[in-house]
Amino acid sequence: MSDLFAKFDPIIxxxxxxxxxxxxxxxxxxxxxxxxxxxxxxxxxxxxxxGTYNYMGMTFDPDVVAAGKQALDDYGSGTTGSRVLNGTYAxxxxxxxxxxxxxxxxxxxxxxxxxxxxxxxISTIAGKEDYIILDIDSHASIYDGCALGNAxxxxxxxxxxxxxxxxxxxxxxxxxxxxxxxxVYSMLGDIAPLKEMVAVSKxxxxxxxxxxxxxxxxIGEHGRGVAEAQGVIDxxxxxIGTFSKSxxxxxxxxxxxxxxxxxxxxxxxxxxxxxxxxPSVVATAATSIRKLMDSADKRAHLWENxxxxxxxxxxxxxxxxxxxxxxxxxxxxxxxxEKGAAMWEALLNExxxxxxARPPATPAGMTLLRCSLCxxxxxxxxxxxLGMFAAAGRATGCIS
Amino acid sequence: xxxxxxxxxxxxxxIAPLNKKGVAVTEATRFAQDLEWDSLTVLDFVATIEDEFDxxxxxxxxxxxxxxxxxxxxxxxxxx
Numbered sequence: 001m002s003d004l005f006a007k008f009d010p011i012i013x014x015x016x017x018x019x020x021x022x023x024x025x026x027x028x029x030x031x032x033x034x035x036x037x038x039x040x041x042x043x044x045x046x047x048x049x050x051g052t053y054n055y056m057g058m059t060f061d062p063d064v065v066a067a068g069k070q071a072l073d074d075y076g077s078g079t080t081g082s083r084v085l086n087g088t089y090a091x092x093x094x095x096x097x098x099x100x101x102x103x104x105x106x107x108x109x110x111x112x113x114x115x116x117x118x119x120x121x122i123s124t125i126a127g128k129e130d131y132i133i134l135d136i137d138s139h140a141s142i143y144d145g146c147a148l149g150n151a152x153x154x155x156x157x158x159x160x161x162x163x164x165x166x167x168x169x170x171x172x173x174x175x176x177x178x179x180x181x182x183x184v185y186s187m188l189g190d191i192a193p194l195k196e197m198v199a200v201s202k203x204x205x206x207x208x209x210x211x212x213x214x215x216x217x218x219i220g221e222h223g224r225g226v227a228e229a230q231g232v233i234d235x236x237x238x239x240i241g242t243f244s245k246s247x248x249x250x251x252x253x254x255x256x257x258x259x260x261x262x263x264x265x266x267x268x269x270x271x272x273x274x275x276x277x278x279p280s281v282v283a284t285a286a287t288s289i290r291k292l293m294d295s296a297d298k299r300a301h302l303w304e305n306x307x308x309x310x311x312x313x314x315x316x317x318x319x320x321x322x323x324x325x326x327x328x329x330x331x332x333x334x335x336x337x338e339k340g341a342a343m344w345e346a347l348l349n350e351x352x353x354x355x356x357a358r359p360p361a362t363p364a365g366m367t368l369l370r371c372s373l374c375x376x377x378x379x380x381x382x383x384x385x386l387g388m389f390a391a392a393g394r395a396t397g398c399i400s
Numbered sequence: 401x402x403x404x405x406x407x408x409x410x411x412x413x414x415i416a417p418l419n420k421k422g423v424a425v426t427e428a429t430r431f432a433q434d435l436e437w438d439s440l441t442v443l444d445f446v447a448t449i450e451d452e453f454d455x456x457x458x459x460x461x462x463x464x465x466x467x468x469x470x471x472x473x474x475x476x477x478x479x480x
Contacts, residue, residue, distance in 0.1 A: 131458075136443055146459075153459035157447060170456045364440060 018337065024345045026356040036060055037248075037376050042353065048381055048388075050371045051355035055328045056217045056298055057376030058248030058288045068249075071283035078278045083110075084265060087276030095282040098289040099255055103224055103239060107261035110253050110282065112274050114213055114242025115141040117252030120270035121209065121238060122180065123149035130176035133167055133201075135159065135192070137185055137363045139211065148270075151178070158185070158363065161196045168204035177206035183226030184214035187362050187370070188321030189329030191215075195230040202235055209238040217246030217292040218299055218328055218375075243285045246292060251277050251285055298375035302328055305373045305382050312386040317399040321368065331357075332369040332389075339398060340367035346392035352385060407453075407479075408472045414448055415468070427469030453479060 019025060033041040037057035038049050058064055071091055081087035092110055099108035111117040122145030126132045130151045134142060137158040146153050154171070156163040164179070171177060179201040181192050194210065201208045212225030220228030223246070227233040237258060243251035254264075265271060277285075303325075310325035313332060321331030334340030337358055344356040347369070355370040362368055377385075393399035408427070415425055418441055423434055431437050437445070446457055449471070455478040457465075465471050 154456055155443070155459060157443070163447065166451070167456060170450075170454065365438070 018341060021338075023341050024348065026341055026344050029348075029353070034059075038374050038378075038381060040353070042348065045351055047348070047351050047353050048377075048385060049353050050373070050377075050385055051353050052374070053214070053245040053372050054248060054374050055214075055302060055372065056246040056248070056292060056295060057374045058246065058291070061248070061288065061291065063291065064248065064284045064288045067287040068280040068284040071279040075279035077280070079276045081275060082272055083276045084272050089276075089279055089282070091279045091282040091286065092276060095251075095286040095289070096253075098286040099253055102222075102289050102293055103233075103255045105239075105255040106257045106259075108253055108255045109261070109264060109268075109271065110251060110277065110285075111271055112252070112277055113250060114240070114244060114252030115144075116270045116274065117240050117242070117254050118142050118211060119145045119148055120268040121240060121254050121264070122146060122178070123270070124264060124268040125207075125238075126151035126176070126178045130178065131171050132178050132180060133164065133171075133206065134180040135182065135185075137187070138180060138182065139186065139213075140361070142180055142182075142211065159190070159192055161193055161200060164197055165200040165204075168200060168206060171204075173205065177201075177204065179206045179208045181208065181210050182214075183210055183212040183219065184327040184329065186214050186329060187357060187366075187368060188331045189214075189325075189327045189370075190322050191219075191226050191326045193230075194227050194236075195232050198227070198232040198235050207237040208235065209240060210236050211240040213240070213242045213245055214327060214329065216241045217295065218302055223292055223295065223299060243281075243288075247285050247288045249281050249284045249288065251281060295375075302373060302375040305375070305377050306330065308382050309371065309373060309385065312382075313389060316386075316390055316393060318389070318393065328373045330371045330373070332371065334367040334369060334398070337367045339396065340369060342396045343369060343392055343398050346396050347388055350388035350392050352388045352392075404472060404476055407475050408468075410452065411449070411468060411472055411475070414445065414452060418445055425468060427467065427472065429468045430466050431468075431471075432466070449475070455479065 031040040031042055037054045037059050040047050040049055075089055079087040095110055096108040118141035126149055128150045131154055132146055132151045133154045135158055136155045154167050156167050181197055184191050198208050210227050215225040217223040219226050227236045238254055238256045240254050243249045306325040306328050310330050319333040340356055347354055357368040357370050359365045453475055465474055
C-alpha cells in the first residue's frame with residue numbers, strides 16, 4: 001500500500017528541521033486571553049497584537065458586542081441551514097442592507113467566509129469559454145475560485161498595467177472576460193493601480209472584480225476601498241470583501257450593481273451548499289459595518305500609525321515591502337526562513353505578535369514578518385512596538 | 401527552415417538565458433524536472449514567449465506542456 005501522505009514528506013521535514021533547532025513553532029501560537037483588539041495573553045505574557053487584520057478594532061466595540069448578544073437571545077446559536085432554505089433570517093437581510101448602504105450599490109450577497117465569496121463568485125460567473133485574467137500574486141481564494149470553475153486562466157505580472165493590457169488585447173474580442181484584481185495585496189501591503197487597470201479592462205470589454213478585503217473600512221473617503229480612493233468604484237462590476245478584517249467577525253460578501261445579480265443566489269454552489277452564518281455573527285457584522293461608515297477619525301489615526309511604523313522600521317535598517325506605506329500592512333522582508341522564525345520568536349519574547357509569512361503564500365519565495373496595524377493602537381503602543389523591533393532585530397543580528 | 405523548426409530555434413534562443421544549469425536542451429527536455437525552473441522563472445519565460453509570438457498560453461494549457469517539443473507544438477497550433 002502506498003501512503004497517500006508521502007507527498008507531504010518535504011514539508012514535514014522542513015518543519016521538523018526548523019523545530020529541532022529549538023525554535024518555537026510560529027504556526028501553533030495560542031491566545032490564552034484576549035484583552036482588547038490590540039492586546040492578548042500568549043504563554044502567560046501580555047502581548048501587543050500586530051498581526052490580526054483587525055484594522056478598525058471593532059472586535060470589542062460595545063455596540064457590536066451588544067448586538068451579537070441580543071441576536072443570540074432572540075434567534076439562537078445557529079441557523080442549521082443554507083441561505084436558500086431555512087438559513088436566511090432577518091439578520092442576514094439586515095446585514096446585506098448594511099452592505100448596500102455602505103457601498104452605495106444595488107445588490108449584496110453574504111457568504112459564510114470571504115474565501116467562499118471568491119470561490120463562489122469567480123467559479124460561477126466565468127464559464128468554460130470565458131477568460132479570467134488575474135494578477136499572478138492573487139490570494140489563494142482567487143486561485144481556488146479559478147480551480148473550482150472551468151474558465152481559461154490568464155495570469156499577468158504583478159501590478160503590471162501593460163502586461164494586463166497586452167493580454168486583454170490578444171484574447172478574442174467576443175469572448176467573455178473577467179479581470180480579477182485586489183485593492184491591497186496582503187503579503188507586501190502594496191496597492192494596485194486600479195485607475196489604469198480598470199480603464200484598460202473596460203476598454204477591452206471585460207468585467208472587473210476587485211477584492212477589497214484589506215482596504216474595507218480604512219482606505220477611501222467612505223472606507224469603500226482602493227477603487228473608491230482612485231475614483232473608479234463606479235466602473236468596478238463586483239467588489240468582494242470579508243467580515244474577518246475591519247468588520248471584526250467572520251463572513252464574506254459580494255456587492256454589485258449588475259441588474260441580474262440576484263440570480264447568483266440560486267446558481268452559486270459555495271453559497272447554496274453550505275450553512276449560513278449564525279445570527280449573532282450577522283448582527284455583529286451589520287452593526288460594525290454601519291459604524292464603519294462614520295469612522296473618518298479612526299481612519300486618520302490608522303494612517304498615522306502606519307506611517308510612523310513604516311518610517312521607524314526603515315530608520316532601524318529593516319527592508320520593507322513598499323517604499324512608502326500604502327495600507328495598514330507593513331511587511332518586513334527577512335533574508336530566509338530561519339532568520340525570519342528567529343526574529344518572530346524574539347519579537348514574541350519581547351511581547352509582540354506579528355505574522356510570519358513564507359512560501360507559497362508569499363511572492364518570490366520571500367519570508368516576511370507581516371505587521372498589520374489597528375486604528376486602536378495608541379501612540380504609546382506604536383512606540384513600544386518600535387522598541388521591541390529594535391531589540392529583537394539586534395538580538396538576532398537582523399540589524400546592526 | 402520550416403515554420404516548426406523556426407519556432408523551435410526561437411524557443412531555444414529564449415530558453416538559453418534562463419538555462420542556468422547549462423543543460424543540453426532538446427525537444428525532450430522538461431522545463432520543471434530537467435531545467436529545474438521554479439514558478440517565477442516559468443512565469444518570466446511564459447510572458448516572454450507570449451510577447452515574442454503574440455499569443456496567450458493560458459494556465460490550463462501550461463498544465464499540459466511539460467517539454468520543449470510540446471511547447472513548440474502548442475505554439476504551432478496557437479499561430480495556425
